[in-house]
Amino acid sequence: xxxxxxxxxxxxxxxxxxxxxxxxxxxxxxxGRLEPFDKYQGPYIVVGKDLxxxxxxxxxxxxxxxxxxxxxxPAEDQPDDFAQIYREDTNKLSEPFLWCDSSMAISEAKRLxxx
Numbered sequence: 670x671x672x673x674x675x676x677x678x679x680x681x682x683x684x685x686x687x688x689x690x691x692x693x694x695x696x697x698x699x700x701g702r703l704e705p706f707d708k709y710q711g712p713y714i715v716v717g718k719d720l721x722x723x724x725x726x727x728x729x730x731x732x733x734x735x736x737x738x739x740x741x742x743p744a745e746d747q748p749d750d751f752a753q754i755y756r757e758d759t760n761k762l763s764e765p766f767l768w769c770d771s772s773m774a775i776s777e778a779k780r781l782x783x784x
Contacts, residue, residue, distance in 0.1 A: 674705040677712045687711075692741060694771040695754075695778045701739070713757075714739040716782065739778055741768075756781045 675684040681693030685708045692712055696703050701716040716737040737758055744751035744765035754763040754777050761784060763777035 672707040672709050674708050674712065677703045677705045679703055683708065683712065691752075691768060691771050691774050695739070695741075695774050698775040699778050699782060701737075704738075711741060714778070737782065739781065741774070754778050754781055756784075759784065 673684075677683045677689070679693065679696065679702060681689040681703065683689065683705065687708060689703070689711050692703055692714060695701070696714045699714070699716060701714045703712040704715050706712050716739070737756065740755040740757065741752050742755050742762075743749065744753045745762075747765045750768055751765045752768045752774070753765050754774065755761075756763075759781075761781060763781050766773035766777055
């Protein structure tokens, strides 16, 4: 296995048995849903209809076209326990927050969606 994530449930449980709780909390709070990516980076959060091309799990997401994808990524220049949210269509990052702080993560996701 090279990192495949074949599916993710909306509670944050993936095909490898990992739980991505912060991702699930954000998706639920902003009315988005989790989509599988890989077992190392985790899933991404999509708001609205997500377009994909190709066979699962290697289907490629179509970029732009009004599609909003949010990614949780390690925070640059911060200790390992900090993350940021990356908004793909606008190429913007949130302020850093602790990985385990769902309430701050949700606030940052909402702030990014307004910008």
